Amino acid sequence: DAKTTQPNSMESNEEEPVHLPCNHSTISGTDYIHWYRQLPSQGPEYVIHGLTSNVNNRMASLAIAEDRKSSTLILHRATLRDAAVYYCILRPYSGGGADGLTFGKGTHLIIQP
């Protein structure tokens, strides 16, 4: 999988929006951008994924740069439950779906009450 770069940690206040950045300058044209998160003592949880256009779901929004070399996961109103490690992972087009995920170090998001 192509490499991604994320800040080691970020801090935000409860009920405020959070923007988690991810750089992926070597992304290929068929790579999807996936985000997962891992809450303390739990398994990873799928958050969202996209290819070119911005995506929204009930958990978050994904904003993808026009050149696709970076993306931002947006939590619109952070709660204490959103404190977790967030992973940005590039995945090939569906033909590569059998492969496991490659987890980097991710961003440790701290939410202050």
Add this chain to the structure above:
Amino acid sequence: NAGVTQTPKFRVLKTGQSMTLLCAQDMNHEYMYWYRQDPGMGLRLIHYSVGEGTTAKGEVPDGYNVSRLKKQNFLLGLESAAPSQTSVYFCASSRLAGGSYEQYFGPGTRLTVT
């Protein structure tokens, strides 16, 4: 739906003992995976399966065996446990959605080998 479940949640083994971890999913997913996570580290893929009766090696397969006799179950075996296998083990299954595969994880099994 229960999603992905793992049995047991915790286990302590002595060096040389064997055990089997069970993963079950009720989402009719074709692909299933076993990962391990060591303290402060990301997950690493042990083995995976693209369908009933098929398995393949991942990044760190040594010391583990797997079987997928039924579509909904994926078993991970340790034949002779070693302290280096002390870890948290996560199972996952995946589905194709929006052109790419999403993975769904179980709650994990915390294994300690003394």
